[in-house]
Structure formats: C-alpha cells, structure tokens
Amino acid sequence: MEELKKNIVNKITGHFADAAVKAYDGNRVDFTVKKETIPAILFYLKDEMGYNHLSHISCVDWIEEKEFELIFILWSYTDHIKVFVHTRIDRENPVMDNIDMIWRQANTYEREIKEMYGIHFEGLEAPEEFLLEDWQDMPPMRRDFDTEAYARKTFWDRREARADAQDVRETITKRTGEELPDVAKKYTR
C-alpha cells in the first residue's frame, strides 16, 4: 500500500510540476493542482495509472478566500487507492474546463454543480435544468444564499408549535404510577 502510494506520488509530481501532495493514512492520496492542469492530470491518472473510476466531483465554497474548490475523487480497482485531485477557481468568475469526455458520468456531476454553485463548465452540453425547476434566485448551495430568509420570503411563515406542548413522559407516568428513570428525568421539562 505505502509503496503503491509512493509510486503514485512520484509519478504525478514528476509529470506535473505544480502538484502539491498531501498524504493521508490509509488508502488515500491528495493532490492540489492549478485549474489548467486538471484535464491533463485526470487523463494521465486514467490512462496511465488505471484510475478509471470517477467516484464523485465535489465542490466547496470558500467564501472568505473568494474561491471555489473542486475535488475530483478517483478510484482504482487494481490498487484500491482513492486519489483526490483538488483545484481552486475564482469565485467571482467561476469557469472550469469540462471533463465529461474523460468520464461520461462527469456530465451529471457538472450539471449539479452548475445548478447548485453556478460554476460554468466550458463546453458542457446538457439541458438547462437538472434538479431545480424554474429557479430564479442565486444558486442555492452558495454560502451567501440565506436559505431561511428565502423560505420566509417565498413560503408562508412557519406555524408555531402547539401551545399546550407537554411532556408525554410525565403524563404517562402519572397515568401508570411508574417512577421516571433518572436518565429520562434529565431531559424532562
């Protein structure tokens, strides 16, 4: 396992000068690269190293640093190692290369990220809408989207809970005459 991981790290850092490595225990290796390198490094991992399963594309909103982070998670059936490829893109102008010619299923993830974070994948061919229908506000998974304020604005205000909300346990103990166990007493109002 360690040897395999070392082998991957050596090969990747040898080929891609901008790849920063972060090693984890177990079967996981992380690389951070510039966004221009992404198609090349994914092609390399898939064709040369046998990482032919794209598990997921994930996105993180680093609002304080004005960046989005995209994470491509790959898996090899022969090595049994997960490779995470991270990259950061500008939050103001979120443009990324489309990679669905490498893995067809990337199309689905990209559509979702496009809808939820508003990242534009250049050359992505897909229908406009994916999960949300007729969405007119800012992409809802961005951290500056205030979902509670939006819900208050769009839907009716939330009903209050019942005014006579009472603890069921007390009622039951009164009825049966049982003693309430100490564990339960702690949580009783």
Add this chain to the structure above:
Amino acid sequence: MINDKESQKIVDIIQNFARKHSLWVLAYGTGCGAIEIPPTMTSRYDAERLGVRGAATPRQADVLLITGYLTTKTLKRVIRVYEQMQDPKYVIGFGSCTINGGMYFDSYNTIKALDRYLPVDVYINGCMPRPEAVLKGFAKLQELIQAGKADGSKKYKENLEWYRANQKEVIPVWRMPEFNW
C-alpha cells in the same frame, strides 16, 4: 310518505357508509414518511381490514396521502394528480413536514403548509407517524366521511382562486392547464 329531504338523508347515510369502507389510496410517496406505508398495508397492521388499499392511478383513487415534505417541483405533480382524481376525494397530510415544514422549515424548496395549496381533510402529526397513528388518521377520516364533514374537494372548488393564487406564488412558471370542472 317520506319527503325528499328525508329520503336524501337516508341515501347519504348509505352512501357515506359505503364510501368510508372503501378508501383507495393513491400510492404516490412524496417524502421520507412514505416508508411507514408498507408496514401499515402489510400483515402486521393490515390496513385493508378498514377498506384502505392502494390504487394504481389517480382516477381510481379516493385518498391522496401526502407522505411528508413536498418540494415545489413535486407540488406541481401533486396538484395535477389531485385535479385528476374523481369525486369523492380526500387529502391526508402525513407528518410534521406537511403541517409546518417540520425539520425542513428553512429549506429553499419545500412548502411549509400543505393546506395553503390543497384542501386537507386530516392531518397526522409525528416525524414520522407510526402505523398506529396512520390507522388512527384513517379512522378519523372515516368518521368525518360518515358525518358528511370531509368536504375538502368542495372547499377546493369553491375557493379555487385562493388556492390557485397560493400555488402560483410558489410555482412561478405555470405550464399546466387551467383546471376546468
């Protein structure tokens, strides 16, 4: 000799008695609460002894069971389904999500109060309600039907404009046909 009003009363009693014992439920699970329906229907709780059973299509169904949260996307389909159902029809709101949003109270795409959009006859609270509670809900609905008080669809017809306005508030692009009774 009995007059018309009284004979109508007797007909109503018989009709309601028949209706309350054959509640066909549309099998359209909208939220996570739908997982409580299989145990309700199968041998342990056996809802069929109350005449409650699944129907395949909206046109055969009497009861629309809204099992939990409704996204605005699902709401569109549910409205169409409800309007396709034949009278008499009843709606049961199932789980706290339908009552006040439940734990999705701050979600950007689930509605918070079902009765603003569809006429609800019976609410069953709980997150999620156990099969006993579901059966209680059905029993309550039967009571209402026998008493002739489960008139949600009448309410819907009379206040169609109000319901439509609420529906269009959360469905900005209305691509569905306007309903025509």
